[in-house]
Amino acid sequence: MKDAQPRAIYLKDYQQPDYWIDTSALTFELGEESTLVTSTLNFHLNDSRQHDTLPPLPLHGQEMELVSVAIDGEVIPADQYQVDKEQLVLQPKSDRFETTIVTRIKPQENTSLEGLYRSSSMYCTQCEAEGFRKITYYLDRPDVMSVFTTTVIADKEKYPVLLSNGNAVDRQDLDNGRHLVTWNDPFKKPAYLFALVAGNLDFIEDKFTTMSGREVTLQIFTESHNITKCDHAMRSLKKSMKWDEDVYGREYDLDIFMIVAVDDFNMGAMENKGLNIFNSSAVLARQDTATDAAFQRIEAIVAHEYFHNWSGNRVTCRDWFQLSLKEGFTVFRDAEFSADMNSRTVKRVEDVNLLRSHQFVEDAGPMAHPIRPDSFIEINNFYTLTVYEKGAEVVRMIHNIVGKDGFRKGTDLYFDRHDGQAVTTEDFVTAMEDANGVDLTQFKRWYSQAGTPVLDVTDDYDEEKQEYRLTIRQSCPATPGQKTKLPFHIPVEVGLLDGEGEPMPVTSEGKTTLILDLKDEEQTFVFTGMDxxxxxxxLRGFSAPVRLNYDYSREELIFLMSNDEDGFNRWDSCQRLAIDVLLELVAAVQEGRELVVDESLINAYRQVLSDTSLDKAMVAEMLNLPSETYLAEQMDVIDVDAIHRAREFVKQQVAVGLQDQLLATYQRLNIEKLYRPEAEDIAERVLKNTCMAYLVELDDVVGVELAKSQYAAATNMTDTMAALNCLIHATHESAAPIVGKALAEFAEKWIGDNNVMDMWFAAQAGSPRTGKLEKIKELMEHKAFDKKNPNKMRSVVSVFCGRNLVNFHDLSGSGYEFLADEVIRVDTLNPQLAARLINPMTRWKRYDEKRRELMQKALKRIQSHDLSADIFEVVSKSLA
Structure with missing residues (x-):
């Protein structure tokens, strides 16, 4: 552990900088041994700050060699500036001046994947949040916005493609086989949106005509062997551009929009102005190399990064505490886009599943924070589900409160009012208030209070008065630094069903759905005329990110499953029924009692399978049992072994009870047809494969033979991976030799495709049957595995520790020791990745005494090392 602990940064301490940067001219001379960066910056004094004398100018900078510094053309000697490992401090002599700073960097040695680095044979950048300071000395903060001109010089044969932000304004061939391209971005932007790519890349090209008639060139770049996998991303981009015009009136503003696929990337993708850099897993897809889920994920991520052009680029964040301003808003936008492109209800179910299974866990853990944090030690640790997914839910609540038309009025005002500015979450909410004449003062507590609110609902009915009363009480558990919480403004969408399952009017206009504005700790809502x-x-449509407690009987849950007009609540009732049954069985395991599944669950699933009115993807979602991760969150003390045994038992009993119906459904859907990654076809495949996943639980060869046949005959990666996963998870002894042969054949065929091999790694690492720790270590020695690559580490280490709970939490503690070793190793190379890997141990206090001791010991061992700020923050908060 470092002697000098990293210091926290606080929102309350925000101040504007003393200087602004008007223009930034950058020249990169790319070399194999090092890269020379020359930056010419034009500054002016910030007149809004009070200055008796010209203040010093501190510029951020890390991990580079300072070659020279000049102000207004005059070279500054070393004794007239201060430089250390974090900054360069200059002393200006006038309120307007120009600096020319030359630095030398070594991208090939940059394993953090921040700043300028090498991925395979190409150069690329990642500057969000604070990576630009690894390129040159700069005011690396989001409120400093400048017009960038970038010149890239490199060997033409090795790097024929030279890209940066904006439009290309100059191309030249130089001596010694080198060439240059100059790019100009006319729109002011902060340094975190800067991008550069250089490599021997192929591309596909298309055109898009904007609503005002401008023609935009669209290009997607990748290494030549992946060029046939870009068509889906291009279609997704064009859909996104059209949707953003139709729904938000937002038109693209440059002459060209580019996407580059990169294998080594810490995140999914980055919205750099006009030049989006993507993790290759988020852009490359072909039916034989990508699953349906990957196709949908790519469509969503392409949309997300494109939508950032307005919600993040044209209007950006004042400081990093406002991160959800751009991310929460844009996640909401991409979710709505995906809902329009596919099934709206299924999309909502998927999003809520993610929120409940993972973000609620974050809210209840040691790293809990509001969507606008009050402080941080390392900003990279706050690229979280809270900021993104919960942030999107907060935006969705505003949408629910002001309505679709009111929300559009609010966004129009927001974009018009703040175009070209760096702003705050308050500015966004104020635009919504001003556009709609509403008061969202109390609602803004969602931005500053952490934790997941809990709604306890009771009701009563007065037959004589024909009056029905709903009483809702809200509370929010204590979180680190916030013991008590003020009441939230929570929009609770409700409907009422009569004894026949028909919707009852809840307003005088006869509407059957109503949003209740819960603002007090306890409120009673009265419905009259109830016969x-x-x-x-x-909580229809999951209208707020809360935990809901209402004492439904199992019969009532089944009734809602069959009759509720709200699709989300039909699924949620099914989940609640399954959770109730599963937790009853967990208790039976713990007490050593015989396990018996309530037939009402199997009958409910039988009814779901028979319901032809439901979207097939929705049927599959309703048949999916709650995950072990989500079940763990329902227990005061997590018992991973009892949860695993109970869930496996229910899967097997459902398979036995519904064997004929599951088999008939599978056979009906298992037909040869042309592959299309469209909603209807995806729904058919997901239901077919869900049925197969149950059938392999049978204690006979039926399911194994189905999976074996499907694996051999599959014409797309969705069916291939579904069959392979089923074989890996199958209980029958006949599966073992088939699995070994299939895994070997798969690896031999796809050894050269990184993204496909990641699926192969993850399938084995996530299986309780194959994913023992010895197997995990074996996978990490495979020739296709790279311990420096984030995708590979996530596919094995994160999957093992985050999904394969029964093996990771083995009572020997070997899983914890393994993760501690990996975190310590990775922290010296890539602190961002290390901080994400450690997450499964941060909630050690929720487990039994022995596991608590073992995890605490592993965390303390990590803490004893010389740590990055990323890991120091996570470990110290976890042990507090």
Whole structure:
């Protein structure tokens, strides 16, 4: 552990800089041994700050060699500036001046994947959040916005493609086989949106005509062997551009839009102005190399990064505490896009599943923070599901409160009012208030209070008065630094069902759905004219990111599953029923009692399988049991072994009870047809493969033979991976030799495709049957595995520790020791990645005494090392 601990940065301490940068001219001379960067920056004094004398100018900089410094053309001697490992401090002599700074960097040695680095044979950048300071000395903060001109010089044969932000304004061939390209971005941007790519790349090209008639060139770049996998991303981009015009009136503003696929990338993708850099897994897809889920993920990520052109680039963040301003808003936008492109209800189910299984965990853990944090030690640790997914839910609540048309009025005002500015979450909410004449003062507590609110709902019915009363009480658990919480403004969407399952009017206009504005700790809402006691359908569409407690009986849950007009609540009722049954079985395991599954669950699933009115993807979602991760969150003390045994038992009993129906459904859907990554076809495949996943639980060869046949005959990666996963998870002894042969053949065929091999790694690492720790270590020695590559580490280490709970949490503690070793090793190379890997141990206090001791010991061992700020923050908060 470092003697000098990293210091926290606080929102309350925000101040504007003393200087602004008007223009930034950068020249990169790319070399095999090192790269020379020359930056010419034009500054002016910030007149809004009070200055008696000209203040010093501190510029951020890390991990580079300072070659020279000049101000207004005059070279500054070393004794007239201060430089250390974090900054260069200059002393200006006038309120307007120009600096010319030359630095030398070594991208080939940059394993952090921040700043300028090498991925395979190409150069690329990642500057969000604070990576630009590894390129040159700069005011590396999001409120400093400048017009960038970038010249890239490199060997033409090795690097024929030279890209940066904006439009290309000059191309020249130089001596010694070198060439240059100059790019100009006319729109002011902060340094975190800077991008550069250089390599021997192929590209596909298309055109898009904007709503005002401008023609935009669209290009997607990748290494030549991947060029046939870019068509889906291009289609997704064009859909996104059209949707953003139709729904938000936002038109693209440059002459060209480029995407580059990169194998080594810490995140999914980056919205750099006009030049989006993507993790290759988020852009490359072909039916034989990518699953349906990958096709949908790519469509969503392409849309997300494109939508950032307005919600993040044209209007950006004042400081990093405002990260959810751009990310939460844009996640909401991409979710709505995906809902329009596919099934709206299924998309909502998927998003809520992610929120409940992972973000709620974050809210209840040691790293819990509001979507606008009050402080941080390392900003990279706050690229979290709270900022992104919960941030999107907060935007969705505003949408629910002001309505679709009111939300569009609010966004129009927001973009018009703040175009070209770096702003705050308050500015966004104020635009919504001003556009709609509403008061969202109390609602803004969602931005500053951490934790997941809990709604406890009770009801009563007065038959004589024909009056139904719903009482809702809200509370929010204590989180680090916030013991008490003020009441939130929570929009609770409700409906009422009569005894026949028909919707009852809840407004004088006869509407059957109503949003209740919960603002007090406890409120009672009265519904009159009720000629019978209704059954409430609560929190429809998951109208707020809260935990809901209402004492539904199992019969009532089954009734809602069959009759609720709200698709999300039909699924949620199914989940609640399954959770109730599963937790009952967990208790039976713990007490050593015989395990018996309530037949009501199997009958409910039988009814779901028979319901032809449901989207097939929705049927599959309803048949999916709650994950072990989500079940763990329902327990005060997590018992991974009991959860695993109970869930496996239910899977097997459902398979036995519904064997004929599952088999008939599988056979009906297992037909040869042309592959299309479209919603209807995806729904058919996901239901077919869900049925197969149950059938392999049978204690006979039926399911194994189905999976074996599908694996051999599959014409797309969705069916191939579904069959392979089923074989890996199958219980029947006949599966073992088939699995070994299939895994070997798969690896031999796809050894040269990184993204496909990641699926192969993850399938084995995530299986309780194959993913023992010895196997994990074996996978990490495979020739296709790279311990420096984030995708590879996520496919094995993160999957093992985050999904394969029964093996990771083995009572020997070997899983914890393994993860500690990997975190310590990776922290010296890539602190961002290390901080994400450690997450499964941060909630050690929720487990039994022995596991608590073992995890605490592993965390303390990590803490004893010389740590990056990323890991120091996570470990110190976890052990607090």
């Amino acid at each position: 019978e006691r209704p059954l409430p359908s609560l």
